[in-house]
Every structure is written in C-alpha cells, then in structure tokens.
Amino acid sequence: MSSILYDAPGPVARRRERWGSIIGGLILLGIIALGVYYAHGRGVFGADRWDVLFDPPKGQTAADVWTSMIVHGLGATLRAALVAAPLSLVLGLVLAVWRTAGRWWVKAPAIMIIELFRGLPVLLMMFFGLLGFGWSAFTAVVFGLTVYNMAIIAEILRAGLASLPRGQAEAAYAVGLSKTQTLFTVLLPQAVRTMLPSLIAQLVVLLKDSSLGYIVGYAELLRSIQNNGQYFGNAYYIALFVVGAGIYLVVNISLSRLAMRLQRGPIKGAPAAPADDEAEAAPTTATPGVRP
Amino acid sequence: MDVLVDNLPSYWAGFLVTMRLTLYSGVISLALGLVLAALRVSPIRPLRGLAATYVELLRNTPLTLVFFFLILVAPQFGVIAPLGFWTAVICLSLYTAAFVAEAVRSGINSVGVGQAEASRAIGLTFGQSLGNVILPQALRSVVPPMINVFIALTKNTSVAAGFAVVELVGSGRRISQGNPGDAVIILIGVALFYLAITIPLGVIASTVERKVAFSR
Known part of the structure; x- marks a missing residue:
C-alpha cells in the first residue's frame, strides 16, 4: 500500500x-x-428510542413515517437534484463552448460568469432566488444549484478540452471539418468521456448541496427528519437521523464508486454511449454560442 | 445604493465573523487533516481503516447534515453543543478535515515511487527521505488543491447562517428582511464581500499551479 x-x-x-x-x-x-x-x-x-421506525406512537403507522421521509423528503431532494443536474450540464456545456470562442470580447462574458458563480456560496445564490427575486423555495434551490454547478461543469469540460492532444483538432481541420464540426464531433465527445468521473463527482456535490434547501425552507429530506423529530419528540432524533444519514451515504457513495470505477477502467463501448448522446444532443442548444 | 452604505457596519460585522469562522476552522481542519493523512499512510491497518472510513463518510455527507447532527442529534447522547460560533467552527473543521486529508494523501502519492526508492538506496533514513525528498515535492502538488479546499471552506461558512450564526449571509438575510424592496442590491453587497476573499485566493491557486507545472 x-x-x-x-x-x-x-x-x-x-x-x-x-x-x-x-x-x-x-x-x-x-x-x-x-x-x-x-x-x-x-x-x-432502548426500543423506545427506535420504535418510531416500526411502531410509532401518537396513532401514526410506520408507513406514515417512512412515506414522509422517503417519498416526501427524499423525493423532494431528488426532484431538486434531477431538475438542477440536467440544467447545469447543458448550461455548463454552453459556457464551456462559449469559452472556446476566438476573440477575447466574445468569450469574456463566459469567463466572467464562470468566475463569478464559482466564487459565491450556493446558499447565497439560493437566497438571491428566495429573497431577491421572490421565487418559491423549490425554484430558489434549483437556481442556486444550477448556477453554481454549471460554472464548475464548464471548468471541468474546459479542462477536458485542454487535455486533448493538439493533433485531434489539427487532424479534424485537415480533413476539412469546420470549427463547429470539429468541436462537436471530435473534441467534445472525447472531453466528456475523459471527464466523466469528474462530472459524476460534481453530481454528488450537487446532490449534497441540495440539503442547503433545509436552510431556505425547502421541505427536503433533512426537513422531513426534523418535522418527524419535532412531532414525535426529540428522543427519536437519533433513529430518524440514522435513516436520513444512511440515505445520503448510500446514494452518494454509490455514485462516488461509479465515478471511481469509470476513472480506473478505460471506457469503451456501452458505458460511454450516454456520454456521446449527451455531447451530440447538446449542439441544438449550444451552437448559437459558438459562432463569433 | 444607500442601503449598502447605511448597513456597512452590519456587513463588516458579518464579514469579520465569516473571516473568523474560516480562519479558526481552517487551522483546526489543517491539523486534523494532517493527522488523518498520516494515519492513512501509516503501516498500522486499523488506523488506516479508521482514517479511510472517516474521510469516506464525511466526504459523502452534506455539511448541513453535520450541523444537523451536532445541534439536534448530539444532545440526545448527552453532548450539548452550544448553538453558535464554536459549534459552527467544530462542524466546519470536522467536515473540511476530510478534504484536507484527501488533498495531502493524493499529494504524497503523486511523488514518484522512484524518488523514495532512490533516497533509501543512497542511505537516507526514513526521516531524511520524508523531510528532504518526499514532502518538499509533495508540498508543491498539495498547495493548489489545498487552496481550493480553503476557498470551498470560505463559501461553506455560509451554512452556519442556517444555524444561528450571523455571518455574511446571515447579516445579508437580516438586512434584507428590514428592507424588503432592496433585497437584490443587499445580496449583491454580500456577494462582493465573498468575491473579495475567493477571487484573490483562486488567482493565487492558479498561479501556484502554473509555477509547479513549469518546474516539472
């Protein structure tokens, strides 16, 4: 070792x-x-600390408790993450492509957006949505998650593009592909593929950050634990917390493991297919940004 | 714009709390992270397992959950953490230490095995090869990710706003509740204070990174 x-x-x-x-x-x-x-x-x-999970007091059934935590709590967490993740992937791709523009005054806004949102806390962005723009808690959470993660994903994709050998672009130009074609058919698919582990790791961060919704009043997993704890009594916090923390750990660790596996083995054939689809589906939204 | 100038004292107070949170948690998590990294490369297997478990758990746990644990769950064990500044420091330190340990470990692993073998071959002792050969090289590749860890820590201190610590975001929230019409401008003020910390640190990190890349 x-x-x-x-x-x-x-x-x-x-x-x-x-x-x-x-x-x-x-x-x-x-x-x-x-x-x-x-x-x-x-x-x-003692059983009186844990029975909330299988035989809760106050006339509730175990199904009620589990529904409130899994369906409503985890459901809300996943809903925010599942809306924010594709949005930040697409916007991150747009920013990354925008950043490859030739002239400095074309790419300057993209660089500014990336640097700005990279340097600000996600929670502050959520408060911007909630207090500044008066949005609902859900929209505010999605907004905060999206603007931060799109900046990070843009940086990841840029690093992926930078890691490709120059010969790839030169060969593409040599066979007569245009700049746009080169980017979308040659460079980006490879960049997405090499950066897949980092992208997945970033999705874990996104999922973790969705718990900040607890602070801005979005009824996600942590909030549902607290609600149950307040309803059934503080003594049950341990049991409820074990369930909540367990859910986070299971979801995040399995995603992290997936990222590590992708990092270790070279990706060929089937596992890489989703990445290709993503890179090819995106041009429809991303192309306008690339033309100077 | 008046609202920014009028509330400058509140901003400043919040900024100082954010800085203190960052500084104290930074120092504690650095110490704790170094210990964890040392445990992770130690030859004693249980200690290695302990450190690896800690890092794996904390890295996959949201910071909010750590706060939640210390403030709502720990009292059930009889550990009553006073709500406020020092609890926030403890949570931030415990959380950040995992990332520090990971940065240090990958830095040590980035030094070529041949370097250590060569230093042992010419007869350096363990301490000499660690202090003169491995750590100076590891340090170069550790510093940029470490700065990024501390940038993340600076931003993470904002989570304390949800747990009764009035730092930058907390004071921003308080000011904007007093002046509901100007919430956007008030929050932009908060953002400027954060950028004043994070952007210079980011520039330093990328400069160091470039220097290291040249010398390789």
Whole structure:
C-alpha cells in the first residue's frame, strides 16, 4: 500500500506491523466499546428510542413515517437534484463552448460568469432566488444549484478540452471539418468521456448541496427528519437521523464508486454511449454560442 | 445604493465573523487533516481503516447534515453543543478535515515511487527521505488543491447562517428582511464581500499551479 514511504516489509517489520495492528485495533475497539457503553447508559439503544421506525406512537403507522421521509423528503431532494443536474450540464456545456470562442470580447462574458458563480456560496445564490427575486423555495434551490454547478461543469469540460492532444483538432481541420464540426464531433465527445468521473463527482456535490434547501425552507429530506423529530419528540432524533444519514451515504457513495470505477477502467463501448448522446444532443442548444 | 452604505457596519460585522469562522476552522481542519493523512499512510491497518472510513463518510455527507447532527442529534447522547460560533467552527473543521486529508494523501502519492526508492538506496533514513525528498515535492502538488479546499471552506461558512450564526449571509438575510424592496442590491453587497476573499485566493491557486507545472 504505502510503498512510497516504506520499503517492502521484511519478516521482522511484518511481525512488528502485525503486533502494531493488533494493539491499535484493540485500542480502537476499546474506544468504540466505551462509546457504545456510554450510549447504552443513556438509553440510546432502548426500543423506545427506535420504535418510531416500526411502531410509532401518537396513532401514526410506520408507513406514515417512512412515506414522509422517503417519498416526501427524499423525493423532494431528488426532484431538486434531477431538475438542477440536467440544467447545469447543458448550461455548463454552453459556457464551456462559449469559452472556446476566438476573440477575447466574445468569450469574456463566459469567463466572467464562470468566475463569478464559482466564487459565491450556493446558499447565497439560493437566497438571491428566495429573497431577491421572490421565487418559491423549490425554484430558489434549483437556481442556486444550477448556477453554481454549471460554472464548475464548464471548468471541468474546459479542462477536458485542454487535455486533448493538439493533433485531434489539427487532424479534424485537415480533413476539412469546420470549427463547429470539429468541436462537436471530435473534441467534445472525447472531453466528456475523459471527464466523466469528474462530472459524476460534481453530481454528488450537487446532490449534497441540495440539503442547503433545509436552510431556505425547502421541505427536503433533512426537513422531513426534523418535522418527524419535532412531532414525535426529540428522543427519536437519533433513529430518524440514522435513516436520513444512511440515505445520503448510500446514494452518494454509490455514485462516488461509479465515478471511481469509470476513472480506473478505460471506457469503451456501452458505458460511454450516454456520454456521446449527451455531447451530440447538446449542439441544438449550444451552437448559437459558438459562432463569433 | 444607500442601503449598502447605511448597513456597512452590519456587513463588516458579518464579514469579520465569516473571516473568523474560516480562519479558526481552517487551522483546526489543517491539523486534523494532517493527522488523518498520516494515519492513512501509516503501516498500522486499523488506523488506516479508521482514517479511510472517516474521510469516506464525511466526504459523502452534506455539511448541513453535520450541523444537523451536532445541534439536534448530539444532545440526545448527552453532548450539548452550544448553538453558535464554536459549534459552527467544530462542524466546519470536522467536515473540511476530510478534504484536507484527501488533498495531502493524493499529494504524497503523486511523488514518484522512484524518488523514495532512490533516497533509501543512497542511505537516507526514513526521516531524511520524508523531510528532504518526499514532502518538499509533495508540498508543491498539495498547495493548489489545498487552496481550493480553503476557498470551498470560505463559501461553506455560509451554512452556519442556517444555524444561528450571523455571518455574511446571515447579516445579508437580516438586512434584507428590514428592507424588503432592496433585497437584490443587499445580496449583491454580500456577494462582493465573498468575491473579495475567493477571487484573490483562486488567482493565487492558479498561479501556484502554473509555477509547479513549469518546474516539472
């Protein structure tokens, strides 16, 4: 693993490492056991702290609780993310293409937009929508997520374009493709493909940031947890939080894993097809920006 | 425009809180992140696993959820975090430390294996090869992503506005509730303060990055 720092261990070092691992593991286990013992002493594991998940009080059924969290809470989170993600992908593509324009005064606005929105907190953009423009919480959340992530995606695509060998563009010009054709049929498909892991990682960020909706009053997953906690009593916060955090972790970690897998293996054939579709479907919206 | 000038003291107070949040959390998360990175490359497997789990968990958790945990859930364990500045610092530090650790680790891994092997071959000790060969090279590739982590931290301090800390966004919200008609101008004022921090930092990061790229 850490061969950069150490030589491959010999028998003595291996034995020492094994003992270190055992002792370190025991200390770690001891700390965890102490924590569990302490939590147990406070009744954290009592059924009366967890029954909200399977047999909630106050005449509610477990189905009500789960519906409020999964259907309404997670549903609202995913709805905001699913509207914002395609929007920021398309707008990011537009900005990235706009940035490749030849003349500085044509591409200056694109650079300004990218730098501006990259440097501002997403939450501030949501407040712009909510307080500044008087939009609904949902629109404000989507607006905040979109303007920030489109700037980042534009930067990712630019890095992808910059990473391509010059020969790609030269060869495309040599066979007589126009500048627009070169960009959309030769350069962008490759850039999207190489940058796919970063793009997916950015979608994880987008999904995480949708939780900021909690602050601007959008009824998403965290808000539904808080509502349940307030209704059933503070003692249930632990159980409800475990469910909420679990949902976020499952969704985000599986997306991250997908990104890592894409990064490791070269993408050929089937997995790359969606990326191609995306790059080819976009020109209809993106072409106006590219003509100087 | 008058509303900006009239409320300059509020803006300034909010700006100072944002700066203090960034500074304190930056220092704490740097220390914590370095410890985590050291654990991640240590030869002791449980410690490696602990650090890897921490980084994986925190990187895939929204920052809002960390705040939510400390303020609403932790009291159920008997840990009562006072609502306000220091709780925000703790949350931001815990969250940012994962990203610092990741930046440091990838920096160490970016140094060629041959460098370490060569330094061991000419008889440098562990400390010498780490201090004279590996870390100076790792530092160059760590600094630009680290600056980006701190830019993100600066922006992330805004989440504290949702949890009773009146920093820039919080004071912007407060001012605009007092002057509902001018909300856009007021928020533009807030944006300018953020850009005053993030754009210079971004320029520094890209300059350093270019310098490093030339010297390779």
